[in-house]
Amino acid sequence: MKNTIKKIILKGAEKAFKKGLLKSDNFPEMEIEEPKHDAHGDFSTNFAMVSASVQKMAPGKIAEAIVASMDDFQGIIDKTEIAGPGFINFFLTDDAWYPVLEDIFKKDFQYGSSDSGKGRKVQVEFVSANPTGPLHIGHGRGAAIGDSVGNILSFAGYEVEKEYYINDSGRQIRTLGLSVWLRLNEITGKKVDFPDDCYQGDYIREIAAELNELKGDDPALQNKDDGVLICARYAADKILNNIKQDLSCFGVKFDKWFSEQSLYDSKKVWNTIEDFKNRDLIYEKDGALWFRTEKFGDEKDRVVVRNNGLTTYFASDIAYHMEKFERGFDRVIDVWGADHHGYVKRINASIDAAGGKSENFDVILVQLVNLLRGGEPVAMSTRSGQFVTLKDIVDEVGKDAARFIFLSRSSDSGLDFDLELAKQQTSENPVYYVQYVHARITGILIKADREGIINDAALNWTCYASKLKEPEEIKLIRILASFPEVVEKSARDLHPHIIFTFLMNLASSFHGYYNRHKVITEDRELTMARLCLISAVKIVIRNALCLLGVSAPERM
RNA sequence: GCCCCCGUAGCUCAGUGGAUAGAGCAUUGGAUUCCUAAUCCAUGUGCGCAAGUUCGAUUCUUGCCGGGGGUACCA
Numbered sequence: 001m002k003n004t005i006k007k008i009i010l011k012g013a014e015k016a017f018k019k020g021l022l023k024s025d026n027f028p029e030m031e032i033e034e035p036k037h038d039a040h041g042d043f044s045t046n047f048a049m050v051s052a053s054v055q056k057m058a059p060g061k062i063a064e065a066i067v068a069s070m071d072d073f074q075g076i077i078d079k080t081e082i083a084g085p086g087f088i089n090f091f092l093t094d095d096a097w098y099p100v101l102e103d104i105f106k107k108d109f110q111y112g113s114s115d116s117g118k119g120r121k122v123q124v125e126f127v128s129a130n131p132t133g134p135l136h137i138g139h140g141r142g143a144a145i146g147d148s149v150g151n152i153l154s155f156a157g158y159e160v161e162k163e164y165y166i167n168d169s170g171r172q173i174r175t176l177g178l179s180v181w182l183r184l185n186e187i188t189g190k191k192v193d194f195p196d197d198c199y200q201g202d203y204i205r206e207i208a209a210e211l212n213e214l215k216g217d218d219p220a221l222q223n224k225d226d227g228v229l230i231c232a233r234y235a236a237d238k239i240l241n242n243i244k245q246d247l248s249c250f251g252v253k254f255d256k257w258f259s260e261q262s263l264y265d266s267k268k269v270w271n272t273i274e275d276f277k278n279r280d281l282i283y284e285k286d287g288a289l290w291f292r293t294e295k296f297g298d299e300k301d302r303v304v305v306r307n308n309g310l311t312t313y314f315a316s317d318i319a320y321h322m323e324k325f326e327r328g329f330d331r332v333i334d335v336w337g338a339d340h341h342g343y344v345k346r347i348n349a350s351i352d353a354a355g356g357k358s359e360n361f362d363v364i365l366v367q368l369v370n371l372l373r374g375g376e377p378v379a380m381s382t383r384s385g386q387f388v389t390l391k392d393i394v395d396e397v398g399k400d401a402a403r404f405i406f407l408s409r410s411s412d413s414g415l416d417f418d419l420e421l422a423k424q425q426t427s428e429n430p431v432y433y434v435q436y437v438h439a440r441i442t443g444i445l446i447k448a449d450r451e452g453i454i455n456d457a458a459l460n461w462t463c464y465a466s467k468l469k470e471p472e473e474i475k476l477i478r479i480l481a482s483f484p485e486v487v488e489k490s491a492r493d494l495h496p497h498i499i500f501t502f503l504m505n506l507a508s509s510f511h512g513y514y515n516r517h518k519v520i521t522e523d524r525e526l527t528m529a530r531l532c533l534i535s536a537v538k539i540v541i542r543n544a545l546c547l548l549g550v551s552a553p554e555r556m
Numbered sequence: 557g558c559c560c561c562c563g564u565a566g567c568u569c570a571g572u573g574g575a576u577a578g579a580g581c582a583u584u585g586g587a588u589u590c591c592u593a594a595u596c597c598a599u600g601u602g603c604g605c606a607a608g609u610u611c612g613a614u615u616c617u618u619g620c621c622g623g624g625g626g627u628a629c630c631a
Contacts, residue, residue: 037576046574052611059611084575085612130631172631288629299559299627306629313631341560342626367561368625409569412561414624416568421581425594428581432594444591501570504579515587515596556594 001100001481002032004074005043005090012070013047021065026054034482041081041089042478048086059086097477098465104480104536105462112483112543116491117158123324124150126335127247128165131240132176133201135390137369137417138337140250143390144406144549145366146335147252148496151547156491161255161329165320168236169261170313175199176239177232183208184221184231207235246391251399251549260316268319269311272354273304276318281353291318296349317343318350325356333494338365364494366411372418397422400550404431407496407548430500431550434507434541439556441510441538444519448531453520467529472513476533479506480540487547496548503544510537 010027017025030047048063055062063082070080076096081089104111126146129139147162154160167173179198183205186192198204211234220226247254263269273289276282282291287307291314294301304315324332336343344365348358371378371388378388393402401422408430409415421428448454468474483502490498519530542552 031574033572033574035575036572036578040575044575049574049611087575132631167631170631286629290629303629308629310629312629337625338561339625340631344560365560413569414562418568429594430580433580436592436594440592440595447591497570501579504570508579511595512597514591515593518591520591556592 001092001096002043002485004076005032005045006030008070008072008077009045009047009066009088011073012066015071016065016069019069021069022055022062023057024051024054027051028054034478035087035089040083040087042092044083044087044089046087048082048088052086062086063088094469094474095466097474097481098462098468100477100481101465101532101536102462104539108539109543111539112487113155113157114484114488115157116488117153117156119157119159120330121161121328122153122158122331122333123161123163123327123329124153124333124335125163125165125324127243127252128167129243130167130172131236131243132172132199133239134203135243135246136387137371137390137393138366140390140393140402141369141406141411141415142335142337142366143247143250143252144403145364145411145496148403148407148499148548149333149335149364149494151549152487152491152496152499155487155547158331158491162253163256163258164254166240166257166259166261167313168240168259169264169316171310173232173236174228176235177228177230179204180208180211180231180235181221181224181227184212184216184227187212188216203239204235207238210238211235242391246389246394249394249399250390251403258320260320263316263319263323268323269316272319272322273311273315276353291346291350291353293346293349293353296352298345298349302346314343314346314350317347318354321347321351321361322354322356325351325354325360331360331362333362333364335364335366338367341365362494364411367414369406369415369417372416372420374420375418378419393417393419400435401429401431403549404434404500408500410495410497430504432556433511434503434545435550435553436556437507437510438538438541438545438552439554440514441534441541442554444534445531445538448520448527451520453524453527454531462532464525464529465532467523467526468533470513470517472509472516473530473533476506476509476513476537479509480536483540483544490547499544499547503541503548506537506541506544510534 009030013022013027014025016022027047028050030045030050032043032045035041035044048059048066051062052059060082063086067080067082067088074096076092078091078093080091083089107113124146127135127139127143129135135143150160150162175198182192182194182198186194187208208231211231215221218230220230244257273282276291277289280292282289282304284290288303289305290301291304292301302314303312304318305311321332334347344363347363348361351358351361396419405417405422406415423429425432445454468477479502486498486502490496517530519527519534521527521530545552
């Protein structure tokens with residue numbers, strides 16, 4: 001709709017120029033916006049204001065010239081007004097809106113999608129938690145955001161791959177092995193001194209007990225070096241499987257699980273280091289190898305190989321991000337906790353150093369989640385192993401409520417997650433508010449079907465659309481019409497919460513309409529028209545919820 | 557010290573280079589013989605402070621104040 005308005009304005013401007021009403025045919029980029037107030041029409045443009053300097057005319061005069069030259073070639077404009085400092089306001093006829101419904105039915109599951117991504121390949125990497133313990137609430141937010149951003153980009157015409165990077169190499173895995181091995185020794189009656197920097201959680205004991213059952217008599221376990229290795233491999237596998245399962249219960253499915261260790265096995269890490277050394281991007285100082293990230297905009301150079309010969313996490317990260325682009329992705333998106341923000345510059349640096357373009361790399365930094373119960377903070381400590389896991393949360397409040405709350409706010413903002421509130425089946429809980437729309441509509445459609453109102457004519461619903469005259473009905477169609485633009489904006493900004501806001505707005509308008517007007521009435525044609533309208537609402541609610549990974553129930 | 561995020565209604569948060577800044581919750585009062593009341597309707601003196609850019613700033617820039625997070629040869 002916006003594009004149509006834009007075309008009308010531009011054609012009007014060209015015509016005005018030819019007629020000599022405008023001095024220039026240089027037309028700057030304009031905004032078409034939906035004014036906040038109905039009195040300002042369905043759409044308005046700032047074209048006259050942004051053109052003032054090139055036309056060297058007062059905005060009001062420009063607006064007059066354009067309005068006088070505009071052709072409403074599709075017959076959708078009821079009237080136009082020039083207002084305020086030079087806005088041109090467009091008031092559309094009701095007829096302009098009805099075709100939206102037909103469009104929705106025609107596209108159905110595809111309504112709202114676009115090809116603006118032009119099939120470009122984009123990878124979204126998220127969660128990527130170390131397999132050293134269960135996922136917690138912060139991972140949940142990252143998972144919901146990453147998954148949803150992937151869905152939205154895919155809907156916006158990108159070819160999306162969702163990936164989980166498994167940190168299955170390095171010190172933390174060894175620490176995991178040591179933790180399990182020590183607990184194992186505890187079980188077999190040995191006296192052990194359990195260090196503070198080992199993983200404290202009960203799940204370590206459980207894994208140790210399992211391992212004891214399975215191969216407690218394996219002599220290799222007696223030897224510390226071999227034992228830790230065996231424990232590490234067993235525990236990491238076990239924990240990773242649990243993570244996979246928890247994510248699956250959370251409705252998150254990855255296309256690829258990428259192993260950090262594989263970057264070492266394939267020599268990718270060392271080859272990259274060698275290559276960078278040859279190009280003087282890596283140098284030696286104090287017995288360590290340093291990457292010249294400062295040359296690429298970082299505050300200081302960073303160590304990739306420590307003086308003890310061990311690589312840092314950053315070393316494999318360089319190789320990993322090179323690998324991503326080598327796999328043919330046009331665009332790479334990482335979802336990180338905001339506490340890792342300091343890493344952005346050095347990854348950008350490594351991508352540029354490797355000959356890539358960091359402008360094709362985006363990081364979504366997700367702020368922290370405060371877990372509350374009834375308004376009171378829930379005490380959590382990873383160190384002591386006392387924390388609420390993602391699984392606990394999904395078990396308690398359900399996948400839909402959890403995801404919807406995670407996606408309710410901008411990732412730039414901290415998020416309060418109240419377990420009691422998320423569980424409540426009341427209006428305080430936004431997920432039910434939106435899902436209820438879908439269930440309500442389904443209920444009406446079932447009733448209409450039972451009463452024989454919907455029959456063969458169903459295919460021709462839209463032919464009664466012009467019966468929709470109530471302001472609430474036009475408003476609903478306007479909201480439905482904006483969905484494709486909402487998806488585009490959400491995809492462009494990588495902001496899934498825009499979909500959330502859209503859903504709340506649509507749900508609110510629907511509930512208001514429902515309470516004011518009966519869908520099934522004595523007037524058969526009006527009934528058909530309204531069934532048509534609510535069916536369209538149902539499609540859009542379902543499509544939008546789907547982008548967030550939240551189900552659209554038929555009944556509640 | 558430096559870096560990132562935030563500061564909008566009593567609370568939790570949306571939003572925007574433009575014309576009268578919104579929603580939910582909370583408060584108070586109302587609505588159901590009728591398609592699900594998990595709903596609706598009514599009820600509001602708010603953009604942290606200051607300067608700058610602009611025809612126009614809550615939005616962009618800078619400084620300050622306040623809150624959170626980061627700032628390792630950890631991940």
